[in-house]
Amino acid sequence: MTKQILIIDSDNEHAGALKTYIEHQLYDVTIATTFEEVRIQVDNNTWDIILANPFISDDIASYLLALKNGCPLVQILILAPKDKLDTAMDFFESNVIHYLEIPINSKALDLALVAARENISLNMKMASYTKSIADLHHAQDFLNQLFEAVPCYISVQDKNLRVTAANKKLKQHFGSQIGGFCYEIYKHRTSPCTECPVVETFRDGKSHSTEEVVTSKFGKQYNVLTQTAPLRNEKGEITQVIEMSTNITQIRQLQNHLISLGLMLGSMSHGVKGMLTALDGGIYQLETGLSHKDDERVSKAFGQITQMADKIKKMVLEILYYAKARELQYDEMDVAVLIQNAADTVRPMAEKYAVTFDVSISENLGKIEVDSKWMEAALVNFLENAVDACVFDRDKTDHCVQFAVGKRSEESIFLTISDNGVGMDTETKNKMFTLFFTSKGSQGTGLGLFIAHRVIRYHGGTVEVESEQGKGSKFSICLPFRKPDSAKNVEFPRTIR
């Protein structure tokens, strides 16, 4: 592109000769002979080079210096008579690129113009580089923001599985130890995992994904879906691997809950079928009893129907308790009242099956902080389980359930529920508090003891079981008088893990 040159000189003849000479070198040249003309030209045009005699007016030198400060790209060449060159140099110093003596030597002028053009070219390159660097900084900031803001755990790892970079979320949850090994940070291991997607990506250059269980610096476990991608240098060699892990813990919990619900439906449907058959039986007995005017049969039928209605109610309540989370509602209540309520609920069942039911409560047990609804339901479950164990036992004729309650210490009470029923083998004993495990065939849902055990645990209590097959079982429950600190915000039941 043609360079624009402004010649500032009050000597029209000299300026004209300069213009003619310079135009031969394909510059666009304009002449300004007064300060006023200079201002007009500078205000209205952009100049690449200015050849100026600063002595044509008093203000021109200061004006040129101000112009240079405002437009650093403009190249100024000073023209001056020999006796004024020193004065010009003292004033402009290095703010101009060249000083030419009047009369001007054409070769010196050519060289000065070449130097000016090179300067212009360098300045343009510099401006371009500066802009590129600014753009680069901007892009880097943007990528950095993305890296930090992505709601995943991101790390960059070298061949030794050392983390060379990590995003904010990873540092928050797993610590900020850049330079640590991936397996240490994520899994608290001392050696690499047997199957590592990062190692695989280093090996074949492809993206790999796995599902892992990782442990945060706070000891919390997360299910994460991990994906990797190679990072290559200019030669195409893989120097590092980026690993991105998405937290899918909630999805897995939901999945587990759905599996549990599926199991519950299966268990429930089996139990319901048994109850409906028994209910059918009650209705049959009632119909035939009424038609034959058999009062004994009618009475038995009513008993059976009532029992089935109670069983169905209990089952539905258990399912509702399981399905719906709510916070434990602690109240202070008399231990004796709590125990008596549970015992009174179970006594008719024990009497029906001719099981002796002994209740022994120590005096002055005082008050206890419990969710009375849940705790009563739990104790009733343990007691009914003991009666059932006696009913299932066909080897002995006399059966007994003993329920004893006393103070264990200033902080807790003990409750023991003993029976001389069928007892349990080791496998049953080990699984008895597992969700949907039942040893009662079609008559159990596998929910009762699971819920009862959880109720005791969430109240800060413990349950120990001794049992011998054919001889009976003993459940020893320890329950604190005061609710545990951890119970303050507990929702029950929690998601099954």
Added chain:
Amino acid sequence: MKKKILVIDDDLNVRDYLVSLFKDNGYDVSIAGDVKEGLTVAKKNIPDLITLDIEMPGEWGPRFYRQLAQDPELKNIPVIVISGLSGHQYAVVKAVASLSKPFDREELLKIVNDTLN
């Protein structure tokens, strides 16, 4: 002489129901609450037909059937499976019928009558 039916079911109420139903329809009925007791009762007083639950505490129904099939005196006794368990129809392949709980009373009586007469 009345035909004899052995009812094997762990649920007392279901046992009572079947006992009343069969007695009302002219059969002699004996009962057992589990597999072990079922074999004892069957050997003591050989029945003409057995109704068998599948899922019971201790051993389950198909094991009873295997032991029954190995006993020369008992192996020809017809068995009707009555169970609430999914897939009960596959549990005892040689059963004369397999009914799902809650069963249809008339259907059960028809199968029993057809089998015994």
